[in-house]
Amino acid sequence: MVSKPNDVSGDALIAALSALSNPHRLRVIAVLADGRQYVSQLAREMNMSRPLLTVHLRKLEAAGLVNGSLELSEDGKAMKFYELAQFEIVLTPETLAEAAKTLSGGGSDV
Amino acid sequence: MVSKPNDVSGDALIAALSALSNPHRLRVIAVLADGRQYVSQLAREMNMSRPLLTVHLRKLEAAGLVNGSLELSEDGKAMKFYELAQFEIVLTPETLAEAAKTLSGGGSDV
DNA sequence: TTCATGTGTAAACAAAAGCTTTCATGAGGT
DNA sequence: ACCTCATGAAAGCTTTTGTTTACACATGAA
Numbered sequence A, B: 001m002v003s004k005p006n007d008v009s010g011d012a013l014i015a016a017l018s019a020l021s022n023p024h025r026l027r028v029i030a031v032l033a034d035g036r037q038y039v040s041q042l043a044r045e046m047n048m049s050r051p052l053l054t055v056h057l058r059k060l061e062a063a064g065l066v067n068g069s070l071e072l073s074e075d076g077k078a079m080k081f082y083e084l085a086q087f088e089i090v091l092t093p094e095t096l097a098e099a100a101k102t103l104s105g106g107g108s109d110v
Numbered sequence C: 001t002t003c004a005t006g007t008g009t010a011a012a013c014a015a016a017a018g019c020t021t022t023c024a025t026g027a028g029g030t
Numbered sequence D: 001a002c003c004t005c006a007t008g009a010a011a012g013c014t015t016t017t018g019t020t021t022a023c024a025c026a027t028g029a030a
Helices: A011-020 A023-032 A041-047 A050-062 A093-101 B008-021 B022-033 B039-046 B048-061 B091-101
Strands: A068-071 A077-083 A089-091 B066-072 B078-084 B088-089
Touching: A011 A023, A011 A050, A011 A093, A011 B008, A011 B022, A023 A041, A023 A068, A023 A077, A023 B008, A023 B091, A041 A050, A041 A077, A050 A068, A077 B088, A089 A093, A093 B022, B008 B022, B008 B048, B008 B066, B022 B039, B022 B048, B022 B066, B039 B048, B039 B078, B039 B088, B048 B066, B048 B078, B048 B088
Parallel strands: none
Antiparallel strands: A068 A077, A089 B088, B066 B078
16 A cells, blocks of 8 residues: 555554644644754743653654654753654544554454 | 634644544544444444443534434434534644644743 | 752652443333 | 333543652763
């Protein structure tokens, strides 16, 4: 089969949708759309606690929507930068029905 | 501004994504893609309890993804039919950043 | 050393979602 | 009268998610 825009497993799709269905995480996406940023600075800009932001970033990363990389600044500090992944997910009754077929557990019952 | 494919408020988008990020509800979409159906029959086909299915259908309806209508069968029984709504939601960094701007609470902080 | 910056993670609590069970309704067929 | 099939809704429990507070470590500068 030819690869389509959102050729992901049902489980992966659910992970992505789950990750995106949260105001904080949606705002994170919006801020990262302006460029990559490191955690502490991002936390300041968004006015939220760093541990909380960390959790949200992890969820976004697990869903493959952002990518993190640990880097070192000039003055030797470890900084974790996050940037947006490239993705395009199209949700229609058809694409969703397709995704549902690949859910772990089979087609109709388990 | 011209209406785009997913010209919905950030809150509405989150409701839709939240509704779709569930295996049961994704399967409901898949089954309804084959045609409208009433609750009890749907529950049997999907092998899940009717009260549970009802809750999921409500959530899908609240998100505007399905539509329900109460009808009467030939033998006078009240039957609640659900059918898919037509929708197309495109998720990219850009569309999500747009949606984030319209979240209840403003742009960066509350 | 002390203070600032950056990182990570664990503990504990609050809130929301998911699911089952139970009860109550109404109509038609036997 | 009683059974079947359809609806709706509330109570209660379990699990997951969200959030804060607090702690630990490493670096460079004063």
